[in-house]
Amino acid sequence: MGPLENILITGASGYLGKNLVKFLLSANYKLILLVRENSNLTYLDSLPNTNKCKVYKIGSADFETIFKENQIDIIIHTAANYGRKGESLSSVIEANLYFPIKLLDAALNHKVKYFINTDTSLPKELNTYSRSKKQFLEWLETLSLEINIINIQLEYFYGPNDDKTKFITFLLDELKSKKNKIDFTDATSLRDFIYIDDVVSAYAAIINKIQEFKGFVNIPVGSGKAIMLKDIIKEVQSITNNLDKQLNFGAIPMRPNEIMKSCADITLLMKLGWQPMFSFEQGIIKTIELETK
Numbered sequence: 001m002g003p004l005e006n007i008l009i010t011g012a013s014g015y016l017g018k019n020l021v022k023f024l025l026s027a028n029y030k031l032i033l034l035v036r037e038n039s040n041l042t043y044l045d046s047l048p049n050t051n052k053c054k055v056y057k058i059g060s061a062d063f064e065t066i067f068k069e070n071q072i073d074i075i076i077h078t079a080a081n082y083g084r085k086g087e088s089l090s091s092v093i094e095a096n097l098y099f100p101i102k103l104l105d106a107a108l109n110h111k112v113k114y115f116i117n118t119d120t121s122l123p124k125e126l127n128t129y130s131r132s133k134k135q136f137l138e139w140l141e142t143l144s145l146e147i148n149i150i151n152i153q154l155e156y157f158y159g160p161n162d163d164k165t166k167f168i169t170f171l172l173d174e175l176k177s178k179k180n181k182i183d184f185t186d187a188t189s190l191r192d193f194i195y196i197d198d199v200v201s202a203y204a205a206i207i208n209k210i211q212e213f214k215g216f217v218n219i220p221v222g223s224g225k226a227i228m229l230k231d232i233i234k235e236v237q238s239i240t241n242n243l244d245k246q247l248n249f250g251a252i253p254m255r256p257n258e259i260m261k262s263c264a265d266i267t268l269l270m271k272l273g274w275q276p277m278f279s280f281e282q283g284i285i286k287t288i289e290l291e292t293k
Contacts, residue, residue, distance in 0.1 A: 004073040004113065004210060008032040008066075010103065011079030012055075013039035015162050016118065016199065020076060023200045025049045032070050034058060034079070034103075058099075063106035074114045074210065075107055076203070083129045084165040096132035101139060108146055114210055115140070116150045116203070121192075121220070121262050144216035150206060155222030155264050158283065159196030160290035168193070171233060172288070175242040183251035187229035190261040192222035195283030198276040205274035222264025223276045232280070239284050 007024060011017040012033035021044070024031055031053045035041065037060065044050055056066050081087055081095035100117075107115055117140055122130035140149045158168035174182045202221045206213075233247060266274075278286065 004207075006030045006032070006071050007074045007076060007207075008034060008070070008072045009076045009078065010034045010100075011077070011118075013041055014078060014080070015159075015196070016157070017078045018043055019159070019196050019200050020078065020203060021053070022047055023204060025053060027204070028052070032056065032066065032072060034066070063102060067106050067110040067112075072107075072110065072112050074116065074207065075103065075112055076116045076118070077103065078118045080118070080133070081129070082165065083127065089128055092128045093132050096129065097136050100136050104139065104143065104147075108143065112147060114148045114150065114213070116152060116206065116210075119151050119153045119218075121153050121155050121222070121264065123257070123259060126257050126259065141216050148213055149216045150210070150213055151216065151218045152203070152206070153218055153220045153264070154199070155192040155194055155220070155262060157194050157196055157199045158287065160287045162196075168236070168284070168287070171236055172240065172291075175237060175240050175245060179245065181246040181248050183248045184230075184233065185252045185254045186250050187233060188260075189254075189258060190226035190228050190263065191232070192224070192226050192263040193232065193280055193283070194221065194223045194264075194276065195278040195280075195286070197286075198223070198278055198283075201277070202269055202274055205269065205272045209272050217268075219268055220264035220266060221269065222266065223280070224264055224266040225280075226261055226263035227280060235281065236284055239281065240288065 007029050009017055009020060009031060012021050013035045021031060025047050028049060033053060033055045035055065035057055037057050041055060077100055079095065081092045083092045104115065119137055120130055120133050124131050124134040137151060140151060158166060162169045199221060206219060230249060237243060237247065
């Protein structure tokens with residue numbers, strides 16, 4: 001593991017954050033978790049090495065206290081507000097821009113070596129979430145002479161017990177419902193879907209080689225394969241054996257500024273010795289198996 005063993009993680013109660021915490025604790029890292037006041041962290045009760053884990057709630061502890069009380073080598077920023085649940089513009093900007101800028105400022109003041117940012121593959125123009133994320137990215141690029149920045153440009157990830165607003169979880173729920181017909185857009189755009197375990201192993205590969213990165217480095221993370229959404233939907237329908245449901249493509253209009261293709265170039269990740277272990281079919285099957293346990 002080397003000398004860089006103290007990691008601060010934001011968004012530790014979120015889906016990605018939880019899975020990273022589980023892996024990093026099992027790998028014996030010392031973790032400082034930064035979460036919202038009302039965050040549910042009961043999942044920690046079943047994990048090993050929780051004595052190596054400290055939790056701070058935003059609002060109850062300021063950044064100065066957190067950084068003085070802990071020697072932090074690496075920050076992994078996963079916290080985000082997607083704006084999918086009717087959140088105000090100001091709350092989306094606060095979570096995706098102002099909060100991480102305050103975190104970055106504290107990291108600079110306390111000479112943190114590495115800042116791993118969880119970015120999105122979505123273009124800036126798509127919505128308030130992607131715009132606020134890209135605005136923070138601009139600041140990371142600007143300040144990368146003072147702190148090493150690894151920007152993880154993450155594609156569409158999924159897995160068991162994910163948030164209900166995510167596309168794959170929504171699709172599985174719709175197929176399990178009593179509806180006879182499910183409405184979709186034309187679903188002709190292409191997307192890169194990556195299973196959560198592959199996402200975590202990509203972060204692990206980056207952390208293992210982190211001392212090789214200097215300045216600003218952008219690392220796309222995905223499966224490296226783009227599949228048409230219509231084919232994704234039909235494949236999930238087949239895997240779940242819900243062939244009696246009518247898939248009504250074209251019933252919903254495409255959203256403005258829709259991206260017709262998104263796919264990660266995983267060349268750099270593969271040079272680090274990483275490769276995805278799950279095909280889309282394998283990931284969906286594992287998701288269903290774990291959710292029905």
